[in-house]
Amino acid sequence: MRSTHTLCTLDETRDLAEELKDIRHRLHRHPELAYEEFQTSDFVAQTLERWGYEVTRGLAGTGMVASLKAGSSSRAVAVRADMDALKITEQTGLPYASVMPGHMHACGHDGHTTMALGAARHLARTRRFDGTVHLVFQPAEEIGGSNSGAKRMIADGLFERFPCDAIFGLHNHPGYPAGTFMFRSGSFMSASDIVDIVIRGRSGHAARPHLAIDPVMTGAMLVVALQSIVARNVDPMQTAVVTVGAFNAGHAANAIPEKAHLRLSVRSFDAQVRKQLEIRIRALAQSIAEGHGAEVDIDYVAGYPTVINSAAETELAAQVARELVGDACVIDPFERIAGSEDFAFYLQHKPGCFLRLGNGEGAPMLHNASYDFNDQNLTVGAAYWTRLVERFLAPGLPGQ
Template identity: 40%
Template structure:
């Protein structure tokens, strides 16, 4: 039966989830250093009568077994923080200088803990099992923490049929939930270019090969890839974020390093952009007497929502929160998200959870990865209700 009564988040659970989020916010940990976070998660899960298992060093997985036989779906949250100085001034600000939950992973972890408590208190309505995946190192691009969790077998024993995840989203106001089938976020591919020339005195440049001079046309060529080699109907971004080189003001640089990132949605476009970057590096450097070396790393793939799971969640959002809560995403994000690795293996849906107070204009609200980012905590019970009931709905329709 699909039209089952939803399980509700009461005030007591809401207060718990808020307190968990604040504790996590005050004690952030960087990727693969989430020891205290993992221990906190394990303690809360044990209090619910669950048996958590540590995997992939700082990851945690647990299983909520329902009263009825059925399949298994997974809920995933990321746990790591960022090397950012917090500027919120909150009473529960980071106690670790230079480390902050500036991407909302404290909220994600607290939401999944809340969903775990709600589900474990309602086992009689669960048809099958719900696997809880608390993942480290989402910020550790280009690999991220998801591949290690998958290699550790979190999608197996019992085999996961579908997976859900969410991200607090400051572009959306409180109460709205964004979703679409297809790409929700981009492939994220970092690259490094080494431009090699030949040193000479600045007064005799004809005796050398100026690596800095090579970087000028190379940078222009890289920035023209999207406008001239990618169809206007496709989308891509190529950005060079750092350029470092040179030893002294009167010496030609013999080496310059450039680092950047390419973002794409379509696999064919991803291939085309990589080829174009490689062609520009090799061609321009050699034409100016130097050598170009490209290290191109395939990072996170695009996060692609399964049409079936997406439609199930669309219907659920309407049922739980009303038509006005459903935000149909038109423009996917160009940021990377390692939930993509799970969605490559099993049917999945990733959602955006509105976390900006409605009265605050989007341009005035601190965005993700900002030292002042602080999601409206009223989004937490919405996320709990969404994930817990999403798992129940999927188990029912999967049979």
């Protein structure tokens, strides 16, 4: 492997700071929702083509892959950035705030895309690697469930059409200083499932409850019982979350409604625990409903799987960060995160690492109307992705 002084440093991308800031602010002004990233996709593709990349569009609708080859090696690495925004009305008051009513880049995907573009810019002008880099610009990370952008990219032949030896991605992380990198090998971010439970009773007058079957009381009993799953059914050494996020039933004070609707978010880090949670949730919903004379419909939707980082790729990714920003700005291992991420689907097919990058102490949290991506990270992220590609595709590695 080449000596570290020939790899990208922070100083090498500083001249891109204003250009990247302009790009990020442009993307922030024009947020687009899942599978609607038409302007974003056009802009990203045209920019990459101008820099000499071979761009393949149409994966997962608005997704694309930009490829650049240098040298003669058959090795390849992929770097993924997400592009979609959220249905949130921005309240930042920034001069580059969203001009799309009710839409906002409240998760920093504008920054993720811009950092990848920064790396693309620098890789194209230096070409200090031997092999092929595939930059994956993905739609619809925020959509959740089984229709995510990552899953559709894979179904559209991502890894068959663009073979790679590993794939890497990152997400910004408010609450930690900008420029701080966080890593964890193995299970890092949780699986996330959504459960819709509809309890069907018999409507009636509030003054004659004995003639009705009350789905509200049945639902209330179920909400309490669901909390016993993590406390009494899951191994205390494991981590799981069962949250009832919505409970809707009835409209009038003097009427017992016919049905109640509960929505649950279920999170876990272990495949066996994930199965156990589903079994217990179904059993409790069925038994409690039957015990009160009600009927129940359960729609259990498997969402994103657990993000499981491979050991070798995580070690490499962390080493690159240490070389770039120093040991003091690297946390390894970082704590596990109960949030979910569809990058997990890629890691079911390829080795790789998903990491976090601090977005600033005291900064608004993700999915918050006051959130904004930290522009200090733009050149740092561009340098990091560049150096990682140069490390991974260094001349003389085995298999070349």
